[in-house]
Amino acid sequence: MKKAVFPGSFDPVTLGHIDIISRSLPLFDEIVIAIGINAKKNYMFSVDERKKFIQNAFFAEQKITVETYTGLTVDYCKTINADFILRGLRNPADFEFEKAIAQTNRKLSGIETVFLLTSAETSFISSSIVRDVVKNGGDASILLPKSVSEYLKKE
Ligand code: ADP
Numbered sequence: 664m665k666k667a668v669f670p671g672s673f674d675p676v677t678l679g680h681i682d683i684i685s686r687s688l689p690l691f692d693e694i695v696i697a698i699g700i701n702a703k704k705n706y707m708f709s710v711d712e713r714k715k716f717i718q719n720a721f722f723a724e725q726k727i728t729v730e731t732y733t734g735l736t737v738d739y740c741k742t743i744n745a746d747f748i749l750r751g752l753r754n755p756a757d758f759e760f761e762k763a764i765a766q767t768n769r770k771l772s773g774i775e776t777v778f779l780l781t782s783a784e785t786s787f788i789s790s791s792i793v794r795d796v797v798k799n800g801g802d803a804s805i806l807l808p809k810s811v812s813e814y815l816k817k818e
Contacts, residue, residue, distance in 0.1 A: 664692045664693065665690070665691045665692045665693070665746070665747065666691065666692065666693040666694075666695070666743070666744060666745040666746060666747070667687065667690070667691045667693070667694050667695070667745060667746075667747040667748065667749045667777065668694075668695045668697050668736065668739065668740050668743070668745045668747070668748055668749065669683070669684060669687070669694055669695070669696045669697065669748075669749040669750075670697045670699050670732075670736045670739075670748065670750075671696075671697075671698070671699065672698070672699060672704070672706070672713075672790065673696070673698055673713050673716070673717060673790070674706045674707055674708055674713060674790050674794065675707070675708050675712070675713060675716050675790060675793060675807065675811045676713070676716050676717050676720060676790075676807075676808060676810075676811060677785075677788045677789070677790055677793055677806055677807055677808075677811075678785050678788055678806055678807060678808060679751065679753070679781060679785040679786075679788035679789065679806075680751070681720060681808050682751075682781070682782050682784075682785045683749070683751040683779050683781070684696065684721070684727070684749075686779055686782075687749050687777075687779060688724070688726060688727075690777065691726065691747065691749075692726065693726055693728070694726055694727050694728075694749065695727075695728050695729075695730055695743060695745060696717050696721075696727060696728070696729045696730070697729075697730050697731070697732050697736070697739060698710060698713055698714060698717075698729070698730070698731045698732070699731075699732060699733070699736065700731055700732065700733050701733075702733075707794045707797070707798075710731055712814070714729050714731065715810070716808070716810045716811045716814070717729045717810075719810035720808040720809075720810045720811075730743075735771075736748060736768065737768050737771050737772040737774050740772070740774050741772065745774075746774060746775065747774065747775055747776070747777050748765070748768065748774055748775070748776040748777070749776075749777050749779070750765070750776055750777075750778050750779075751778070751779055751780075751781055752778050752779070752780050752781060753781045753786050753787075753789075754786075761776070761778065764776075765778075788806050792806070793806050793807065797815065803815070804816075
């Protein structure tokens with residue numbers, strides 16, 4: 664059984680994340696979308712909101728579960744018996760950052776990180792840009808799955 668963890672902040676989940684997750688479905692039997700909780704970080708959306716956004720976007724997909732975790736990603740992977748970490752790459756900055764983490768994780772635990780290259784249509788999307796648009800009263804719906812954009816419209 665090929666089980667992968669897709670770790671991230673997902674504050675909020677964007678069409679960029681959705682693209683990576685959807686394209687990874689044929690590669691794995693199970694994908695755990697793992698929301699990392701860092702007590703020192705200030706998030707725009709609560710853990711429950713972030714979890715619901717992802718669950719609602721993938722409610723019909725049996726392979727996907729959404730969880731939260733604290734501490735090292737590799738420790739979390741061990742706890743749930745996942746052999747792969749999934750990450751997305753948008754640009755050279757992502758690559759440099761992800762390279763060091765993936766190499767460290769493999770040395771620490773043997774866990775292999777699988778990278779999917781961003782799609783051309785979603786390569787510019789980031790949660791931080793979405794947060795900026797939302798904070799300033801703009802409409803970020805073209806960057807977001809319905810589960811997030813409809814929630815924002817109701818607020
Ligand atoms: P983190 O704080 O761990 O970077 P994010 O939620 O920002 O959490 O991102 C989680 C993962 O999703 C990362 O691997 C990131 O590179 C990837 N990702 C984010 N946006 C995109 C996008 N537009 N295209 C491809 N991958 C993306």
